[in-house]
Amino acid sequence: MRKVKVGIIGCGNISPIYFQAGEKFDILDIVACADLTLSKAKKRSEEFNVPRACTVDELLSDPEIEMVVNLTNPEAHSEVHLKTLEAGKHTYGEKPLATELEDAEKILSLAKEKGLLVGTAPDTFLGGGIQTCRKLIDDGWIGEPIAATAFMMSYGPESWHPNPGFLYKKGAGPMFDMGPYYLTALINLIGPVQRLSGSVRATFPERTITNELDYGKKIPVETPTHIAGVFEFQNGAIGTIITSFDVWGTKTPHIEIYGTTGTLIVPDPNAFGGPVSVKRQDYEDFVNIPLTHGFSENSRGLGLLDMVYAILNNRAHRANGQIGYHVLELMHGFHIASNESKYYEVKSTCEKPASLPMNFLKNSLEI
Ligand SMILES: NC(=O)c1ccc[n+]([C@@H]2O[C@H](COP(=O)([O-])OP(=O)(O)OC[C@H]3O[C@@H](n4cnc5c(N)ncnc54)[C@H](O)[C@@H]3O)[C@@H](O)[C@H]2O)c1
Incomplete structure (x- = not known):
């Protein structure tokens, strides 16, 4: 080829x-x-x-x-x-x-x-961890998904990013920077969203850089830094999300999905691997599930690779603009709902991307 x-x-x-x-x-x-x-x-x-x-x-x-x-x-x-x-x-x-x-x-x-x-991007949903979760849901391991939670809380990127200023500008902040991983993973697992509500705040008017390069330099904050949202998928499942750069520590999971017959713990959607675990109604506790799919190491660029094969083989690509647009509308929606004190009705939609087959060749997505 x-x-x-x-x-x-x-x-x-x-x-x-x-x-x-x-x-x-x-x-x-x-x-x-x-x-x-x-x-x-x-x-x-x-x-x-x-x-x-x-x-x-x-x-x-x-x-x-x-x-x-x-x-x-x-x-x-x-x-x-x-x-x-x-x-x-x-x-x-x-x-x-x-x-x-x-x-x-x-x-x-x-x-x-x-x-x-x-x-x-993100294309992390094409990694082994989230593709395994997708297979478990599609194969009925937790029944019908009825709800999901997603939490991304930290004290921001100013301790490690060499150029963190842009992450506190309009169009960034924890929702626009990290929300895409969580929302794209949930859309891939459950489907598109129809309406949502939210509350947002900007806790600190400025941040202090603590990376080696610019230690002590101040960054103005021009965007909310703690965003909490509730959202309803088109299939009726209810999602809860918090993204925050204001939190010093947390033990909340990245993503959990609750189904009619079990619960699925989804791995970090900002990475490609596991662990994946499930508790079904008849299990005493959660059990770890071996990953069914490859690409569990850092494989950023997988979405690009998939798009190249899509062009060459004349098929749809997975990390596509429609999903990116739907995710962007949801992220704005949480802010709009908060500012206007009302539910936000989502206008866009997208297709759930096709799941990956289990047996594609290493270092290729030629399907
Ligand atoms: N850094 C991370 O860990 C990380 C992880 C995942 C995704 N991202 C995303 O990747 C993107 C870039 O992030 P980054 O961390 O590499 O930022 P960065 O500031 O380190 O790099 C961005 C580069 O783009 C260049 N640039 C800006 N405007 C340009 C223009 N109009 N034309 C040409 N070049 C231009 C800048 O000069 C800079 O070198 C962002 O969208 C970010 O959300 C970053």
């Missing part, structure tokens, strides 16, 4: 795992990389033997490049996706799809007009 030539835009903190995906998955041929700061692109091209480091415009005008991976900061996602589509290339990006719904809408409609694909 022919290789697909890919360009990467945005060569910051998360980019190495995508360059490594180019080394790991034969079908991806990363031929160029670009960044607003050219020296960052040069550094990555040297580290990962990428033939060309260049400006964004140079990368987009290269006719050989079929697909762009957009790893810029969230506020630049829509601009780079739109430019990529205008240049006639498929686009796959880090989460969220965009910060504003209107921009996400423009991305999807331009892609449709041009006959191009839009893909978006």
